[in-house]
Amino acid sequence: MTTTPDETAILTGVLDQWKAAVDAHQPERVAALFAEDAVFQGLHPYSVGRQGIVDYYESQPLGMKAAYRILETRRHGDDLVLGYLAVEFSFTDRPPLNVKLAVLITPAGDDWHIGHYQVSHLD
Numbered sequence: 001m002t003t004t005p006d007e008t009a010i011l012t013g014v015l016d017q018w019k020a021a022v023d024a025h026q027p028e029r030v031a032a033l034f035a036e037d038a039v040f041q042g043l044h045p046y047s048v049g050r051q052g053i054v055d056y057y058e059s060q061p062l063g064m065k066a067a068y069r070i071l072e073t074r075r076h077g078d079d080l081v082l083g084y085l086a087v088e089f090s091f092t093d094r095p096p097l098n099v100k101l102a103v104l105i106t107p108a109g110d111d112w113h114i115g116h117y118q119v120s121h122l123d
Helices: 005-023 027-031 050-058
Strands: 034-041 065-075 081-090 097-108 111-120
Touching: 005 027, 005 065, 005 081, 005 097, 005 111, 027 050, 034 050
Parallel strands: 034 111
Antiparallel strands: 065 081, 081 097, 097 111
């Protein structure tokens, strides 16, 4: 794994908040973690911007939870961190769904936001 403590801290700072908002089924809170013009690709057609993210997470079933593990990171300058993750989405009424997730994290003032989110469902 090519990961540094700084990259891991940046990613977990954002992704722990993402997980908490997903687990609590709070789509507006999830979307607030993204850049206003974020490119978002879940398992449905992609969207650009926070409203598409709100719509996507509103459509997710109550009780869905996310557990993630960072597989790789890359720091592309001071203003861009790439994270590649394994994510398990668990549900109350069906087996879990395991996906891979790539995110690009960019600074926004004193915080970091997700600028790009790409899920892959690999069998």
